[in-house]
Amino acid sequence: MRILRFILLVLVTLAAIGAAVLLTIDGNLSRIIGRTAFSSGERLFPYTKEEMNEISWMRINCGGDMAEFRRRPNGVWWGEKPWDDRMDPRAAAAILQYTYSTSIVDALPLHKIDSASLKEFGVKTTPITITLKEMSADGRRSSTMARYTLGSTAPWLVDDTENQTTDDTTYMQTDFYGRDSRILVGTGNILPLFKSGIRQLRDHRPLLIHPAMPASIEINNKGQRIALERPSPDPRTPWKITYPLPLDTDPQMMDVLLGTLQKLTAVRVYDPEETSVPDMTDDQVTSVSIRNFTGRLAGDGKSLAVEEKPVTLRIYPPSDNSNLAELVKATVSDRKAVFELAQTTGSNKEVPGVRNIPLDLNLLRSKQLTDIGDYKITGLSIRRSLQDYPTIVRFVQGDEKTGQQPTWMYTAEGSRYQEVNPDHLVSLLKTVKTGNVAGFASDKATDLAVYGLDNPLLTLTMSLLPKPNEEPRPPVTVFFSKGTDGSWYARQSGKPTVVMLDNEYMKNFTANALAWKKKSLLSFNRYNLKEMHLERIGSGGALVLKFDRLDDSWTASKDGRDETLNINPNRANRYLDELEKMEVVSWLPYTNPEAREALKKPVFRLKLVIQVYKDASRQEHREITGKDGITFSAEPEMEEKTISMEIAPAGEAGFSRFYYGKINTTPYYFILNMDSVRLLGASLAEDN
Numbered sequence: 001m002r003i004l005r006f007i008l009l010v011l012v013t014l015a016a017i018g019a020a021v022l023l024t025i026d027g028n029l030s031r032i033i034g035r036t037a038f039s040s041g042e043r044l045f046p047y048t049k050e051e052m053n054e055i056s057w058m059r060i061n062c063g064g065d066m067a068e069f070r071r072r073p074n075g076v077w078w079g080e081k082p083w084d085d086r087m088d089p090r091a092a093a094a095i096l097q098y099t100y101s102t103s104i105v106d107a108l109p110l111h112k113i114d115s116a117s118l119k120e121f122g123v124k125t126t127p128i129t130i131t132l133k134e135m136s137a138d139g140r141r142s143s144t145m146a147r148y149t150l151g152s153t154a155p156w157l158v159d160d161t162e163n164q165t166t167d168d169t170t171y172m173q174t175d176f177y178g179r180d181s182r183i184l185v186g187t188g189n190i191l192p193l194f195k196s197g198i199r200q201l202r203d204h205r206p207l208l209i210h211p212a213m214p215a216s217i218e219i220n221n222k223g224q225r226i227a228l229e230r231p232s233p234d235p236r237t238p239w240k241i242t243y244p245l246p247l248d249t250d251p252q253m254m255d256v257l258l259g260t261l262q263k264l265t266a267v268r269v270y271d272p273e274e275t276s277v278p279d280m281t282d283d284q285v286t287s288v289s290i291r292n293f294t295g296r297l298a299g300d301g302k303s304l305a306v307e308e309k310p311v312t313l314r315i316y317p318p319s320d321n322s323n324l325a326e327l328v329k330a331t332v333s334d335r336k337a338v339f340e341l342a343q344t345t346g347s348n349k350e351v352p353g354v355r356n357i358p359l360d361l362n363l364l365r366s367k368q369l370t371d372i373g374d375y376k377i378t379g380l381s382i383r384r385s386l387q388d389y390p391t392i393v394r395f396v397q398g399d400e401k402t403g404q405q406p407t408w409m410y411t412a413e414g415s416r417y418q419e420v421n422p423d424h425l426v427s428l429l430k431t432v433k434t435g436n437v438a439g440f441a442s443d444k445a446t447d448l449a450v451y452g453l454d455n456p457l458l459t460l461t462m463s464l465l466p467k468p469n470e471e472p473r474p475p476v477t478v479f480f481s482k483g484t485d486g487s488w489y490a491r492q493s494g495k496p497t498v499v500m501l502d503n504e505y506m507k508n509f510t511a512n513a514l515a516w517k518k519k520s521l522l523s524f525n526r527y528n529l530k531e532m533h534l535e536r537i538g539s540g541g542a543l544v545l546k547f548d549r550l551d552d553s554w555t556a557s558k559d560g561r562d563e564t565l566n567i568n569p570n571r572a573n574r575y576l577d578e579l580e581k582m583e584v585v586s587w588l589p590y591t592n593p594e595a596r597e598a599l600k601k602p603v604f605r606l607k608l609v610i611q612v613y614k615d616a617s618r619q620e621h622r623e624i625t626g627k628d629g630i631t632f633s634a635e636p637e638m639e640e641k642t643i644s645m646e647i648a649p650a651g652e653a654g655f656s657r658f659y660y661g662k663i664n665t666t667p668y669y670f671i672l673n674m675d676s677v678r679l680l681g682a683s684l685a686e687d688n
Contacts, residue, residue, distance in 0.1 A: 041103055043102065044184070045145070049100065055134055055146075057132070059129075060128070060194075061130075062198050065198045066081065066082070076089070079202065082198075087202065088201060088202065088205070089203065089208065091200065094190050095193070102186040104186060105156055105169055105187060107185075108183040108185070121152060121171040122151030123171055127150070128149065128150040129150075130147070130148060130150070131147045132147070144176070146176060147176045149174065150170055150191060152191075153171075154169040154170055155169075156169040169186060170190075171183055172184050172186050203269075204265050204267075205263070206264060206341075209261060211262060213233060214292055215307075216290070216291045216310075218288075219288055219359050222317075226241065226359075226361055226364065228241055228249065228364070229242050245443055245497075248366035250364060253364050257364065260358070261288065261357065264352060265341075265351045266340055268339075270337065270338045270340075272338055276338075277314075277338060278317075278329070285315065285317070286354075288312070288313045288315075290312075291307045291309075291310045311334050312332065313332050313333075315329075315354055316329045326343060327341065327342060327343070367437055368433075368434070368437070369432060371476075372433070375473065377429060377463070380463075381460070381461040384458050385456065388413075388414070389412070391516060393410040408420045408425055412513030419518050423519070424515045425516075431505060435505055437490075437500060438500040438501055440497060441489060442497070445496065448498075451483040453489060456479035458479075458481070458510075459480070461476070477492070478491070479491050480506070480509060488500070488503070488506050512589065514588070519583035519585075519586075521582045521670065522579055522580065522608070522645075524580070524643065525610075526549075526577075527549045528549075529610060530640065531545065531547075531607075531608070532607070533608075534680075534684075537602055537604065542605070543557075543558045544556065544557050545572060547576075553569065568685065575682065583676075584661070584670040588668060590669065592669050595662070599660055604647050604677075605645070608643040611640060614638065643665055645661060645662065645663045645664070647659045647661040647680065658674065659671070
């Protein structure tokens with residue numbers, strides 16, 4: 001009896017030792033307890049995402065080749081076999097996501113499948129076996145988290161109700177749960193990762209960067225050095241060029257630079273012993289060195305620390321510079337690999353070529369005329385050469401007590417201040433703030449006479465609103481002129497750079513002072529209207545309409561006859577509405593000969609009689625004492641003001657595209673388009 005107990009104890013001990021050994025080697029308890037059933041819709045490996053994040057080692061067996069990868073403490077997957085190189089992080093993420101999410105669609109018993117049809121499943125003929133483990137830091141202990149073999153694509157399609165898409169399915173097998181030989185159909189498909197075997201698992205992108213992480217970039221483009229920096233990874237923090245000049249950058253072009261470097265992908269990747277790179281000096285090679293933010297605070301406890309050692313990409317020129325399609329070789333300092341890169345983008349537009357990387361100073365620098373950035377402009381002064389009075393534009397704050405609204409006012413040629421034409425103001429501010437210059441003539445101009453800037457034709461000065469907690473910034477002045485070649489040039493005061501400008505950029509600056517004048521033609525309040533005279537010259541006397549603001553009614557007469565019953569009051573009201581908001585196409589100088597000649601024969605005349613308060617300086621202050629003895633100021637006196645206007649066609653009547661006009665409230669002529677002219681000549685008759 002004791003012998004039987006001893007034998008039983010030995011057997012149990014041996015079984016326990018075997019299980020322990022198996023767990024030590026494989027870490028898979030499921031091989032012992034097994035799994036006998038798979039339910040449709042059940043995930044093959046029901047781990048949580050937190051448990052899946054513990055995976056730190058994987059092995060891929062594909063077509064007789066094998067690759068092993070380990071995740072480093074910084075989260076980067078690195079190859080251990082057959083290369084000492086980085087794994088493509090997109091491939092690693094796809095494998096882990098597939099392992100986590102694949103669900104069972106069906107299970108096919110192997111004993112019911114003949115050998116001929118077995119080939120189509122691929123699990124025996126073209127298998128891809130994936131093993132995932134949780135590995136200790138020293139590599140001595142491991143626990144297998146998943147192991148499965150992928151076959152070929154299955155014909156089933158599965159609806160993904162959560163993402164409203166249709167998913168592919170894949171034949172697969174797993175011995176993770178014991179000696180289960182059934183062929184499974186799982187959701188998802190990562191077979192394209194292995195279309196070139198294990199080769200595509202190696203990261204073909206030389207640089208592993210996130211656009212938010214670089215803190216500094218140094219470019220050496222065949223001898224031309226450019227240094228860029230930014231103090232924070234905050235996307236609102238702009239990059240600055242620190243060498244060869246302190247310059248602002250073009251934000252869009254910086255996005256292109258970082259995005260292109262991130263997407264740059266090699267056609268092939270070699271080990272260093274498999275190929276060689278040309279023996280060249282630094283000035284013969286194009287290099288890009290990147291330092292990232294570490295994510296830790298620097299010594300001052302406020303700013304972020306930056307990596308001491310940069311990652312440098314070196315791109316070697318082709319053997320024949322005339323052949324744009326030729327591949328060029330490149331290396332990167334943190335990897336033992338040689339990359340072959342295409343010079344130009346091929347059929348895959350998502351993969352940029354070397355020539356798509358913006359490495360020139362004039363591409364990366366800001367194309368703005370000035371360095372005012374996002375400062376708010378509060379005032380402008382535009383002085384033209386030999387001009388007695390500059391055009392001054394300033395922003396006037398509103399006043400709640402007086403009811404004055406905030407607005408922009410201007411004065412030109414010594415005239416009184418008046419409201420600006422908002423369209424012209426917005427166009428000019430947009431040009432100054434966001435308009436791009438045509439190019440850069442010089443960063444070290446010594447002879448300004450070549451550009452005409454020794455005696456500028458125009459000077460623009462801008463006042464800026466200080467930012468919160470910032471000292472007031474001096475006004476920014478820009479000089480404009482035409483060079484000896486007839487082109488426009490400009491230079492900001494205190495800056496060495498001379499820029500080139502095209503005519504489109506300069507159109508807002510070269511316009512005469514009338515461009516600032518509001519386009520509103522008639523400034524009146526309809527409730528102050530007393531009479532309106534409409535006269536088609538050559539068609540009898542004027543139609544005189546009187547407006548009663550108390551009951552919003554009209555009376556009319558013409559040549560002494562009462563025409564009230566013949567007038568449609570709705571049309572009269574509409575006519576008045578349109579008059580209030582009528583705008584000119586443009587104002588013309590009072591010396592314009594074409595307008596003066598045309599208006600010698602006007603075809604239409606409009607006269608408005610308006611009741612307005614008499615100017616306080618011209619009326620005596622009157623007081624009235626009431627019956628209760630209280631004295632108060634009398635209602636201000638009213639007076640009549642007449643606004644008269646005449647228009648004439650610019651060409652033959654009936655064929656002219658626009659009309660000239662003149663109004664008695666301003667010395668300037670104006671142009672009206674045909675829509676406005678048709679409105680002025682519209683009939684107010686009841687039966688028309």
